[in-house]
Amino acid sequence: MLNMKNISRIYRSDTIQTHALRDFNLDVKEGEFVAVTGPSGSGKSTFLNVAGLLDSFDEGSYELDGVNIQGLNDDELSRLRNEKIGFIFQNYNLIPDFNLFDNIDMPLRYRGFTAGERKRRIVNALEQVGLASRAKYLPSQLSGGQQQRVAIARALAGEPKILLADEPTGNLDSLMARQVMELLHTLNDTGSTIIMVTHDPDQARSVGRNVQVIDGQITDHSVYAPTHDNATIPVNV
């Protein structure tokens, strides 16, 4: 599904070169739930930006769902983002004066779906996250956890190949965080591939696979028995 080989991403200023990613290798299979952990500034977000085609890379190769990313133009990258990737952001990134329906509608518009098809997908996505009755609500009328579920619905509506979640529970209290995590696990159980950046070691352990990034490189690669509770057992280090 996602295959990165020797990816390097260097940020350059007049005097400084920063290696955000160096020789970064990661292979994520379809249906996997991968947690990416690491300290601040380790390169987790850069990895997620590169994986989500929001940022370019300087060296290496990257294949997403069998498509080699290198050399693609903006139109092709945008289409890939739209069709294959669903984003879940820490800050939800909902447009405040759009209601839930219109927020979820946004990526579908760029796909060129008919109004009927868009409506069907939006209703389905809202049902999946348990907010079908609140389609006309504004984001500000919802709790943080509900807003994040709307963001998940927006990501799901396009039926993407992979979900990229950047600290999806970072702004939520523990109860809401647990609800969002349960939703992500449910999605994973139904076949969704998910890559999640998180600071929370418990959350990382709750998913099938944990990747630790330090100084732009993967330093630890643990695979856990797929369980949703906290009693995870490392099976391969």
Added chain:
Amino acid sequence: MEMFNYYLKLSVRNLIRNRLFFILMISTLAIGVGVFLANIAIIKTMSSDPIPHKSDRIFNVSLNVWTGDNPDAKLIEVMRYDDAMHILKNDIATHTMVHYQSQVYARDINSKSLTRHQAVVRATTPGFFPLTEAPFAYGGVWQQDHAKQIVIGDTLNQQVFGGGNNVGKALEIDGKAFEVVGILKPWELKPLYYHAAYGQKFKTTDDIYAPIETALDNEWAINVRSTSTDRINSVSDNRGKNGYFIQAFVQLENPQQKNAMQAYIDNYSQHRQEQGEVLRANENRLLDVNQWLDHKEVVDERMIAFALATSLFLAVCIFNASSLLLARYHSARFETGLRRAVGARMKDVFYQGLVESILIGCVCAVFSLFFGWLFLQISTRLFPALERTSDIDFSLIAIGIFVALVTSFISMLYPLIRSCRTPLSTTLK
């Protein structure tokens, strides 16, 4: 079309959400376009062709008959009575007319009121009417050169008689009766090409049209120039003297006619030179209407300079609007980044901005037309001479809308490009 509607909906939402910002931005552009439009309105009226279907066939006749001894003096554009009569005698032109302007006070001879109306007189010849295509509402032209018969314009007809067919009635001018034999329909000429010589380019058409001989017979005042030491005792005494006060126009249908007319006036001028009257080299001219108006600098240099200034002002307004939009797009980069992240292409963002610029351009056009109209009103109040040079017609409205759309697009272009090129990874967390 569905995406266009979507972009339009987003644009309306943006306008409403940032209404104060857009009021400021649209006002900036609309004032610039409005001032520009007002200036264009004035220049367009000034430079318009007053008789487009035959302006290339009507020629002003300028003769080298100035008896002054300064060889560098500009060619004079009025001629003496005798010169005018010679021009009138030609059988080359389809129509020939000579004229001068005077002014009288007139009243309905049968009216109990003694109120007299000031009236501008065009002392001319019958050829004036077919040449200028002055439109008759009633009656026609006088039949004799010295007849006490006149044609009146619609305005005077309304003022004196209250309108309608008053052919056969009489006006009292300086205690004498003049029969009205023709009444014109409302008639506008901009510029008043047949009298562009004396700074009256944008005056209305005349109140009274009278035979030139009658006007002289009755001593209707003239502005005359003379280089002679002859004693001229009266207006009518200008016949046969070196008083220059008459203009001439001819209608020539083709180059052959024009060449023949040129030869005719050259021969006449040559003859005068041989008689020792004219000291300058031959410089007789036939200028068609537009050449004549250019020669008379109907659109003067001050207006051109003002046009340049308003263009620069418009450019400043565009820069201001653009910098405002740059700030707006900067503040909206989250939404742009989000749209890009979920699949909008750069061109989608650009198209959305384009639709927004069209919407802003349309709103701006409405305000521009209002500001243009307002500026013209202020201009004509401050400078009454501009009153008849400031028409906003359909073509000008179309120009206004077009300029507003273009300026809106130009002011959006750079902020939009910047917005499209903002790195996605920096705008989203």
